[in-house]
Amino acid sequence: MDLSIILMIAGIVLIVVSFFFKNTAKKVEQDVEELSISIFQETNNLKRRLKIVEEELLLEPEFQVKSPVAQNQTIQNPKMQQVMHAVQQAAQATKAAPTSQNTKPIHQIIISQVLELNKQGLSIADISIRSNLTEEQVRQVIANGGR
Template identity: 25%
Template sequence: MEYIILTLLLFSALVFIFSLLRKDRFAELEREIEQLSLSYMQDIYQLKKKISVLEEELLFQDSQGGFPDLPPPAKKGISTVHEIIKNQVLALYRQGLSIERISQQSNLQQDEILSIIGENQQKERP
């Protein structure tokens, strides 16, 4: 009986020493997962950085008057001025108001008002 207990004790000591010397597979797996998560974090950081740069470029382009691939907005010209506004401008001009005052009342630029008045004078001269 003593031999059996001594043999089991020796066997358990050998198994214990073997388990300490044995390579841990889970530690290697943990290191791989750590490396993988670090690489993903670096990729995400770089993507966020690129996105912020693109957003800044879009905001800069928007503040500069639009995007390069879109046509510029149409400027307000004589052809886009409604006939009622033209008649109002002409009526105010006939009443003797200044160009600046007509510009304030009609929300048109002074050169547009002068164009409307000049266009009307050409129509009246035939």
């Protein structure tokens, strides 16, 4: 009888102790989940900021597009306003004369982007579209190796 009482007491003690371990495991699991969510949000914020910076570097800062349609409409979504502005600037940049692009120096970030896209095996036409450079400028950058 002594052995059965000892086993019963040990079982009750182990059950009580197991309740404490479950609570800490849930807390750790919740902390890890919150941490992963915050890292995901920070990563998305950084990607969004990086995309905006890349768009600013790739677009010519001198072009100011003022379209009567865009002035009459009020767009409430700020993200939509940024996209519309970027599209208008890109459209204006493609209308610019090719001689004005040849006289301006090419930024080092764009040169490295062109070289990286070339390493990835993209065609000159695709690189030209992605970097907002003419095909001749892309050929020159690749031929010079970025110098």
